[in-house]
Amino acid sequence: MDIEKTSKELENCISRESKIQENELMSKHTSFKVGGMADIFINARTEQDIKNTLGYAKQHNIPLTVIGNGSNLLVKDGGIRGIVLRIDLQDFDIKQIDNEYIVTVGAGVKNGFVAQKLLIEEIEGFEFAAGIPGSIGGAIRMNAGAHGGEMKDIVSETRCLDKDGNIKTLSNEEQKFEYRNSIFSNNQYIVLSTKLKLKKGIYKEIKAKMDEYTEWRKEHQPLEYPSAGSTFKRGTDFITAKLIDECGLKGYNIGDAEVSTKHAGFVVNKGNAQAKDILNLVKYISEKVYEKFGKKIELEVQVIGED
Numbered sequence: 001m002d003i004e005k006t007s008k009e010l011e012n013c014i015s016r017e018s019k020i021q022e023n024e025l026m027s028k029h030t031s032f033k034v035g036g037m038a039d040i041f042i043n044a045r046t047e048q049d050i051k052n053t054l055g056y057a058k059q060h061n062i063p064l065t066v067i068g069n070g071s072n073l074l075v076k077d078g079g080i081r082g083i084v085l086r087i088d089l090q091d092f093d094i095k096q097i098d099n100e101y102i103v104t105v106g107a108g109v110k111n112g113f114v115a116q117k118l119l120i121e122e123i124e125g126f127e128f129a130a131g132i133p134g135s136i137g138g139a140i141r142m143n144a145g146a147h148g149g150e151m152k153d154i155v156s157e158t159r160c161l162d163k164d165g166n167i168k169t170l171s172n173e174e175q176k177f178e179y180r181n182s183i184f185s186n187n188q189y190i191v192l193s194t195k196l197k198l199k200k201g202i203y204k205e206i207k208a209k210m211d212e213y214t215e216w217r218k219e220h221q222p223l224e225y226p227s228a229g230s231t232f233k234r235g236t237d238f239i240t241a242k243l244i245d246e247c248g249l250k251g252y253n254i255g256d257a258e259v260s261t262k263h264a265g266f267v268v269n270k271g272n273a274q275a276k277d278i279l280n281l282v283k284y285i286s287e288k289v290y291e292k293f294g295k296k297i298e299l300e301v302q303v304i305g306e307d
Contacts, residue, residue: 001062001082003039010040010083013052017045018088026075026305029067029086031133033226034275035075035305038065038084045088045108047192051165053085054190058163065304066190069110071134072142072228076275078306087137091193094121102156103196107137111144115210124201125154127209131217133229137191141184142300143177147213152177156197160189167192180233180300222260225268228301231282232265240289240297241265247288254281279303 007022014020020042026035044050057064063082067073070086089106092114096102101123105114115130128149132139140158143151155177158170168189176183184191217223232240244250244264251261253270255277260266267281282299289297 001039006060006062006083007040010042010053010056013056014042014044014049015046018049019043024084026070026079026084029084030070030073030075030228031226032074032228032273032275032278033269034077034273034278036077036079036275038080040083041086042083043086043088045090047089047161047167050085050087050089050161050190050192053083054161054163054165057083066187068107068138068141069133069135072138072301074228074275074278074301074303076279076303076305076307080305087135087190087192089137089192092117094123099199101198101200103198104193105136105196106193107135107140107191109136110134111136111139118198119203119206119210122201122203122206123198124206125198126196127206127213130210131213136194140175140191140194141182142180143182144180147216150177152182154196154198156195158194159192160184161192162189220263222262222266222268225260225270227260227266227268230265230300231267232285233298233300235295235297238293238295243289243293243295243297244285247285247292249285249288252281252284254284257281259285275305276307 003022007020010020023037024041026038027033065080065084067086088108090108091106093104111129111132115126118126128147132144139151155172160168241264249259250264252259256270256273257277258268258270260268267278286297289295
């Protein structure tokens, strides 16, 4: 692929609202702060720009990688060939219907922003997601959850784009929400926006919950270092972080990739980790847990790109 030529042609396909960058370091776009270069990086601010990019990539047979806020993503050191399309749709609307509130949120809106807006409006039900890093699109894709709540509990319907550029609206059931998984996990659809079904609350009570969850995160999670959140999924009959801790792996490191001393379920970047350090550490952790407990642990973080 001729990067310069492709970039110029894409400029004619998308609006000025969406930014195109060539040879863009993915470490700038992931919470892990690692990752090589993307040939072309597009920050898409409109649905039409997403459709046009999708169509262009398909027409020219160019690989297309769709990302959100990059908070549950590990990009390998070799970077990503083709086009990386970041969904940055910022729609936000609140409608009251009887005693319920229907909140329409664009896929690129950050969870923390949604939580603060709903707090101001005294709308409850989203508190559990206030501290989850990333955007609504990513939260839907992986059915993000915390403190006993999950996105599946509050999502009414989601607008998405299929690989042929058709817009579909999926009901809660059609989104096939499971533990850290949904119909969007297989990359057949791109989340555009979602409708949340919430209720009227009391400002003081909503804020108290959010403050409690924030304090819990500060106390239990290594927020002071770059990471992708919880590195591994919970097991069906075990708590993964507990097994890692019982293997004595807290503080174990490969380069600047380290098993957090605060929470064994987190791999953190202590400063200058490379993706290969993180992946080698993940492999080592998995082997040690299997060796000691006979349990196979599964990554929660999505790994993309080339070595």
